[in-house]
Amino acid sequence: MPDNRPAAGPVDISARKITLSGKVQGVGFRPFIYRLATQHRLTGWVRNCVGIVEIHVQGPVSAQNDFLSAVFTEHPPLAKPKLESDTAVACEQTESFEILNSLDAGHPEISLPTDLYLCDDCLAEMQNPSDLRYRYPFINCTQCGPRYTLIEALPYDRPNTTMKTFPLCESCKEEYENPNSRRFHAEPIACPVCGPSLQFCRAGQTIEGNDEAITATVEALKSGAVVAVKGIGGYHLVCDATNDDVIKQLRRNKPRPDKPLAVMLPAETNGLALEQDESDFLNQPSRPILLIDKHKLPALSPQLAPGLGEIGVMLPYSPLHHLLLDSFASPLVATSANISGEPVLTDGIEVERRLAHITDRFLHHNRPIARPADDPVFRISEGMPRPIRLGRGTAPFELALPFTLEHPVLAVGTQMKNVITLAWGKRAVLSPHIGEMNTARALQVFEETIADLQQLYQVKAEVLICDTHPGYTASRWAEKQNLPVHTVLHHHAHAASASYEFYCHEEVIAFTWDGIGLGADETLWGGETFLGKPGSWKRVASFRPFRLPGGDKAAREPWRSAAALCWQSGHPYPQIPEKDPLLRKAWEQGINAPSSSSVGRLFDAAAALSGVCSVASYEGQGAMLLEALANHKATHVPLDISESNDMLVADWQPLLAVMTDSSTEQAQRAATFHASLAHTLLRKAQLIRQRHGVSHVTLSGGVFQNRVLTELAASLLREENFTVHLPVRIPVNDAGISFGQVIEYGCGR
Known part of the structure; x- marks a missing residue:
C-alpha cells in the first residue's frame, strides 16, 4: 500500500x-x-x-x-x-x-474516445512467448484498443460496452482493479482465458482457436484467396497485394473494376523511401490511410490503382493485423468489405450472406461491433496531410464553434460521401464517414448514426439542417421528421466549411469547385466563386453553363459532358461516339438535360475528349486519371472572362481544341488543362480583388482534392500576394458539407 x-x-x-x-x-x-x-x-x-x-x-x-x-x-x-x-x-x-465508481449523473460534457492503435507496450507483450497474452489478437490497455466502436452507453465502463458479455478471469480482474496497472479500468481488457476469440470459416466448416484460425487465414492468403477479416470497425476484404490474379478476381467479383484499393504494409517502414512527415503521419495513433507515391513503395501489383500515381497505404493498427502481417510477411490488400458505395459491414452472418459472390473464406471474431467505422483517408497537399475521409480513429471529430447555438441542431449533409454533424452550444461533432446515400443500408447506418450521436452525447436536436436539393435522401429524411428544417445551398456550405478554419467573421473570396449541387437559380452549380463570409455570400464568378445530356448519368459517363460542350460550341468530337441517336435531339429540346456550371464535369469532359476516360466505374475516375497524367509543367490556354449580371463568367470553349488535339501527348494535354484552370482561378481572384479589395482566398469542393490543380493555383495566388487558405481539419469534399451547414446556419442567425 x-x-x-x-x-x-x-x-x-x-x-x-x-x-x-x-x-x-x-x-x-x-x-x-x-x-x-x-x-x-x-x-x-x-x-x-x-x-x-x-x-x-x-x-x-x-x-x-x-x-x-x-x-x-x-x-x-x-x-x-x-x-x-x-x-x-x-x-x-x-x-x-x-x-470511486463512475457516477451516471450531472450535466453531460461528453467527449467520446476514438478507436486506437496497438501501443508498443502491448505489441511487445504480444510478441513475448512467456507473456499471458502471447499472440493474443485482442490485447489492449488504457492507451490502445477499440473505443468508439464498442461503446453502447456512457459513462465509459465495461458494462456499457460490447465487452460486457466477457466476464473477467482472476488475472485480468486483478489488473483491471489495480490502479498501478497499465490495464486499470482498460474497459476492453481481455486475455485468451476470458476474452474474445477467432473463428475461420469456409464452406460451412469452422476452425476454432486463435492460432489455428490465423494459420488457416494465412494459408488461404498464400494460396491466392480473398478472405473477409473482421477488424475493429468492420470487415476488410484481404488478399495478397503482390498477386495480380487474386486482385483481378477481387475486382471482378466485387465488382470494383478500377477504383483504387488500399494496402496494409508491415509495421516496419524503415526500408521504404518515405519522407519523414509521411512516416510520422502513418505512425500516428489513428493509423490512417495516406496516399503515397507508388515509387516509394515496395513492389506491388499494378492492379491496385490502375492509371494512378499513388496508392492508399496504412500500417497495422489492431493486434490481429500485426499477427496476420507477421505471418504472411508481405503487404496485404485491405479494402472495406461492403457492397460498393455502402457503409462497411460489421455482422458476420450478413457478411457471409452478402459477400458470398466475393469469397467463401471468413475470419470472424465474437467481439461485437457497436457501430461501423471505415478507415480514414488523407492526402498530402500543399505540404500538409489533409483529410479526404474521416473514420476509425479520427471520428467522432469535435470542433469548437465560433458562435453559441441557441438550440441543438443536426446537420444531415448531402448525397455523396455523407457525414452528419451534431452541434449544440459552442460544440460540433462530425460523425465518421457514412458514404453514398443511395442504398437501404446507407439510410439505415445514417439513421443509426443520428440516434447514436444524440444518445451518446445526451443531446437532442431541435432543428434540422439539410441541403436545398429536395431529391437528396438526407433532405427527404429531414422533411419527414417532426422538427423545424433549415435548408442551406450546397456551395454555401462548402464556402462556410472552408472559411471556418480561418476567417468566419471576415470577407474572403471562396472558390467552390466540385461535381454538382443545386444552386439558387435551380441550375446545377459546381464552378462557383463567392465573396463574403458564412451567412452572407454573394456569387461573383462562375463558368459558362452547359446542359448535361442524361442528367445524373453524366457523373459516371464522362462522354456525356464532352458531348455537351461540343454540341453547345459546334466543336467536333470524333473520339466519343453518340451512344443514343435520340440523345442529341432530347438535349436540344432540354429534355433531361439540366444546365450546369460544374468544374467537375469539365474535368470529365477533358478526360473523355483526350481519350483518357469515356466511361467511369467510380466517381471522379476521369479527373483522377487526368491528374495522374499531368506530371509536368505546361503553358496555359487563356479563357475568356466576360461579365454577365454583375458576375464574372469564364468560357471553357478554348480548351476543346487542346483536349482533342491528337498530335499532342495526353500528358501534355492534361497538364495544359490543369494549368488553364489554375490561371483562370487566379484571373478571377485578381478581378474580384480589384473591385472589392479582398485578398484572402479559400478553396473548397471536391475538385480541390486534386493536388496538381490546388498546388498550382495556390502558388499562382501567392505570387500575386493573395493569402490562400486550404482546410487542414475538414475535408474539402462533400464530407465537409454537414459541418458547413452548421457554420452557415449559426453565422446567419
Missing part, C-alpha cells in the same frame, strides 16, 4: 474540487490522476461522470497547485483535458486517495 498521507508538520490543509472535460475517458486518465495525487501526497478521490472527470484533492495548497499544473503537463499522450471548474470545498474524512 503506497504511503499517500499528507506530509507531516504544521501545514494548512484545504480541499478543492476540480472538474475536467475534454478527452479524459478511455485514455487511462483516472489511474494517471491516482498516481499523480499519490506522488504529491494528496488525499481524496477521482471518478468518471457523464463525459467528465471529477477530482477531490486535500492537502497543502502548494501541493494542490503542483498537482493541478502536472495534470495539464504530464497527462497521458492521448488525453486532452480541459478545466471546467476549480473550487474550494470542505475537507472530507479521508486518509488516502481513491478511485
Whole structure:
C-alpha cells in the first residue's frame, strides 16, 4: 500500500474540487490522476461522470497547485483535458486517495474516445512467448484498443460496452482493479482465458482457436484467396497485394473494376523511401490511410490503382493485423468489405450472406461491433496531410464553434460521401464517414448514426439542417421528421466549411469547385466563386453553363459532358461516339438535360475528349486519371472572362481544341488543362480583388482534392500576394458539407 498521507508538520490543509472535460475517458486518465495525487501526497478521490472527470484533492495548497499544473503537463499522450471548474470545498474524512465508481449523473460534457492503435507496450507483450497474452489478437490497455466502436452507453465502463458479455478471469480482474496497472479500468481488457476469440470459416466448416484460425487465414492468403477479416470497425476484404490474379478476381467479383484499393504494409517502414512527415503521419495513433507515391513503395501489383500515381497505404493498427502481417510477411490488400458505395459491414452472418459472390473464406471474431467505422483517408497537399475521409480513429471529430447555438441542431449533409454533424452550444461533432446515400443500408447506418450521436452525447436536436436539393435522401429524411428544417445551398456550405478554419467573421473570396449541387437559380452549380463570409455570400464568378445530356448519368459517363460542350460550341468530337441517336435531339429540346456550371464535369469532359476516360466505374475516375497524367509543367490556354449580371463568367470553349488535339501527348494535354484552370482561378481572384479589395482566398469542393490543380493555383495566388487558405481539419469534399451547414446556419442567425 503506497504511503499517500499528507506530509507531516504544521501545514494548512484545504480541499478543492476540480472538474475536467475534454478527452479524459478511455485514455487511462483516472489511474494517471491516482498516481499523480499519490506522488504529491494528496488525499481524496477521482471518478468518471457523464463525459467528465471529477477530482477531490486535500492537502497543502502548494501541493494542490503542483498537482493541478502536472495534470495539464504530464497527462497521458492521448488525453486532452480541459478545466471546467476549480473550487474550494470542505475537507472530507479521508486518509488516502481513491478511485470511486463512475457516477451516471450531472450535466453531460461528453467527449467520446476514438478507436486506437496497438501501443508498443502491448505489441511487445504480444510478441513475448512467456507473456499471458502471447499472440493474443485482442490485447489492449488504457492507451490502445477499440473505443468508439464498442461503446453502447456512457459513462465509459465495461458494462456499457460490447465487452460486457466477457466476464473477467482472476488475472485480468486483478489488473483491471489495480490502479498501478497499465490495464486499470482498460474497459476492453481481455486475455485468451476470458476474452474474445477467432473463428475461420469456409464452406460451412469452422476452425476454432486463435492460432489455428490465423494459420488457416494465412494459408488461404498464400494460396491466392480473398478472405473477409473482421477488424475493429468492420470487415476488410484481404488478399495478397503482390498477386495480380487474386486482385483481378477481387475486382471482378466485387465488382470494383478500377477504383483504387488500399494496402496494409508491415509495421516496419524503415526500408521504404518515405519522407519523414509521411512516416510520422502513418505512425500516428489513428493509423490512417495516406496516399503515397507508388515509387516509394515496395513492389506491388499494378492492379491496385490502375492509371494512378499513388496508392492508399496504412500500417497495422489492431493486434490481429500485426499477427496476420507477421505471418504472411508481405503487404496485404485491405479494402472495406461492403457492397460498393455502402457503409462497411460489421455482422458476420450478413457478411457471409452478402459477400458470398466475393469469397467463401471468413475470419470472424465474437467481439461485437457497436457501430461501423471505415478507415480514414488523407492526402498530402500543399505540404500538409489533409483529410479526404474521416473514420476509425479520427471520428467522432469535435470542433469548437465560433458562435453559441441557441438550440441543438443536426446537420444531415448531402448525397455523396455523407457525414452528419451534431452541434449544440459552442460544440460540433462530425460523425465518421457514412458514404453514398443511395442504398437501404446507407439510410439505415445514417439513421443509426443520428440516434447514436444524440444518445451518446445526451443531446437532442431541435432543428434540422439539410441541403436545398429536395431529391437528396438526407433532405427527404429531414422533411419527414417532426422538427423545424433549415435548408442551406450546397456551395454555401462548402464556402462556410472552408472559411471556418480561418476567417468566419471576415470577407474572403471562396472558390467552390466540385461535381454538382443545386444552386439558387435551380441550375446545377459546381464552378462557383463567392465573396463574403458564412451567412452572407454573394456569387461573383462562375463558368459558362452547359446542359448535361442524361442528367445524373453524366457523373459516371464522362462522354456525356464532352458531348455537351461540343454540341453547345459546334466543336467536333470524333473520339466519343453518340451512344443514343435520340440523345442529341432530347438535349436540344432540354429534355433531361439540366444546365450546369460544374468544374467537375469539365474535368470529365477533358478526360473523355483526350481519350483518357469515356466511361467511369467510380466517381471522379476521369479527373483522377487526368491528374495522374499531368506530371509536368505546361503553358496555359487563356479563357475568356466576360461579365454577365454583375458576375464574372469564364468560357471553357478554348480548351476543346487542346483536349482533342491528337498530335499532342495526353500528358501534355492534361497538364495544359490543369494549368488553364489554375490561371483562370487566379484571373478571377485578381478581378474580384480589384473591385472589392479582398485578398484572402479559400478553396473548397471536391475538385480541390486534386493536388496538381490546388498546388498550382495556390502558388499562382501567392505570387500575386493573395493569402490562400486550404482546410487542414475538414475535408474539402462533400464530407465537409454537414459541418458547413452548421457554420452557415449559426453565422446567419
